[in-house]
Amino acid sequence: MRLVVNGIARQVEAEGDMPLLWVLRDILGLHGVKYGCGIAQCGACTVWLGAQAVRSCQTLLRDVDQPVTTIEGLGRPGALHPVQQAWVAHKVAQCGYCQSGQIMQAAALLAQTPEPTDAQIDDAMQGNLCRCGTYPRIRAAIHAAAAAMKAG
Template identity: 60%
Template sequence: MAQFNLTVNGQSHQVDVDADTPILWVLRDTLKLVGTKYGCGIAQCGACTIHVDGKAARSCSLPIGAAEGKKITTIEGLSEDGSHPVQQAWIKHDVPQCGYCQAGQIMTASAFLAENKNPTDSEIVEAMNGNICRCGTYTRIKAAVKSAAENV
């Protein structure tokens, strides 16, 4: 076990965990921030996507040490009240079916739109291609990202 200093959603935390612990499990088990989901553990599905210094990252495959000194944002910190344009677009387009992958989809989309404010359809698809939705809400995700782009 070792101590790590983290900044998550603007708050400082000191956690005492095994040094090889992925950020995902520190968020979920230690900090009780369960919005970030476990899907595959090998950075293949995108359910665990968070922002590290504003860039989308797979928290299941980043050891905790990689988070020190960085600004971590999870779905809980994307907005205080669900008002982020991407969250609002998800609600407007009634995107989710089961909903499990959607936090990761939203985190990928919000990091992408922060970089590209006027994306084409194919840029959206390319940006979102690493996030699996087993329920198949892809056409809705695309529509939601498109409409969020207008409001970011």
């Protein structure tokens, strides 16, 4: 099957019922996407399918019909995405395990809602769990990224 991942066309030899998560990690070697729960409840495996944030553990390879973006492809070459920059500036990560999924979900939110309220952030991020409890820093980083993106 042919996929476009992080802007690069790839040919993948795998069964159509293989979860996208395993294609990304095991076949393409993109380890930024994490396995968390396997049932789309934690958000650690969040990637973009087109412009939509999806849980790659429950997205089957045969259902991938748009370009895939992982945390490795979020920024431009040599530059972090504004959400990634805000994550660093606000020291969001503690253990860091969930953070690629958190960042991908937050960037998808800002692509749809450039100036989200706290309630919109909480609603969009509710499916991304953080065992370390960095939710206040996540919200602050999203607001900072929104402001940076608005400023250009």
